[in-house]
Amino acid sequence: MSAKNDDNGRKYGYFILKQSEGFRAVETYHPFGMKVLDYGLNEIDAFVPKHRRIETENRNLGAMVEMLMPPRAMMAALGFGFLRRINREAHAYANTRQIGPAPLASIRFVRYRLKAIETSCTICEALDHHLRTRLNVKADMREFFPAVQALKTVATERMLGSAHHYQQLVGGEGYRCGSPTNIAAQAFLDTRVFTIFDGTNDLLSQQLSEYCLARRAGRSLSSFLASYPLTAPAITAYHLDLSFLDQELEQEHLVLGGRAIAYVIAISQVMRWAKEVQGDAPARARAAIEFLKVDINGIAGEFGLLAKGVLVEGETAGSVSGVLSRSIPVPTNPSPDEVITTGGQAPVAR
Incomplete structure (x- = not known):
């Protein structure tokens, strides 16, 4: 659990809390995709013993970034597994769907979309290789900050882009959740969240x-x-x-x-x-x-x-130009x- 206190300048705290110790879900959200996601608004009214506070710097978000780095890095593995299936299913659909006398895969732009999915799968396989051979998600990962940022952003973009290619290939049927011929609609809905959660x-x-x-x-x-x-x-x-x-x-x-x-x-x-x-x-x-x-x-x-x-100065009510993140590891x-x-x-x- 993370918390903040603004009484004497903003401070952040991180604690270990059991779900049975004052943690209560007060509203369940209904996600756009990822229907198995436990997502909602929670209320916490708990006394946490001092020994369950995680000792870390409390004036910035560095500890939060450290806690988020393992799941961000794991997006490479998640992306590889997802794209391996999407690649297989997109090819199977394109090879079996008849368009007149020939399969869908005979259309050249269809083959281009299939190649885009294939290359995304290759990219995520390489990122997964880096995760497995160079990173240790059980250790302090701050030294791997730039690699983790790249793994998360590239893998999730590749997932979303490939899901879009797959949905385009199957046409109107790809907009139908529960279609008997493909999983394109659900795949597209499920991947959208990964470019947002764990840091946009x-x-x-x-x-x-x-x-x-x-x-x-x-x-x-x-x-x-x-x-x-x-x-x-x-x-x-x-x-x-x-x-x-x-x-x-x-x-x-x-x-x-x-x-x-x-x-x-x-x-x-x-x-x-x-x-x-x-x-x-x-x-x-x-x-x-x-x-x-x-x-x-x-x-x-x-x-x-x-x-x-293309961005005209003064178009917006305010600007954050020059306001930099407080959550990157400092030299x-x-x-x-x-x-x-x-x-x-x-x-x-x-």
Whole structure:
């Protein structure tokens, strides 16, 4: 259980509480998807013994992030299992559904959608490989913060995108929950929540940008990423141009930039997975990496849109430009160069 107290400046506390000790559900929510999800409004009226308080920093959300990192990382495994089934079922449907004299799979854009699902499955398999071989969800995971942010955001985006491809393939029948021929409708509803829960992907992407900016030590962001272990292999191998990140970054840039960084991390993990697993992995990896490179180019295009003024200053009642997250791990003994700079704001030491 987590709690906050504002009596003397906001403080956070974390406790161990049994459900029988004053925990009561007062309203059950009905989720859009994930019908087995236990989701609702709870009331807690309990005395918690002192020995059940988790000792941790109480002035920021660092402990909350640490507790959320294992389930975020596990999204790679969840995504791989989900996409393995979606890939199998989408192919089976496309191969058996007759459109005139030929199966649905004979249509070229259908094959493109199937390839998008296949590559998403490959990407999540590589992320799952990283989870199983490099991360320990039972230990302190703060050192794995950037990798976990990338695993969660990329895996859940891949799940949602593939569910959409599958639903499009089966047409109107894919909008029908309980269809005897496919699970597309329920799959799409179920995956939607994963980009939101355990931290929305927009927030996690912003935090990933902030994490990297706080450690660039006076270099441009693209230069830092070119030498950072999680991103350098992909940048070197594919000559990725991330110079669009080297500008004054407003909050919207931080979100988009974090997504680009996550895609670069994913490319590095697909490369390592292909090298360590072998078999047909290298061939599968090449297609998956091409899809991820297109995603990065898409982010560069969105930076271009922002540069053309699609967000007009003063359109909204308020702005959070320059207001940065308090829940990213800070560098140990940061140097004066380790700062985050945001548009129109003084550098903010982390």
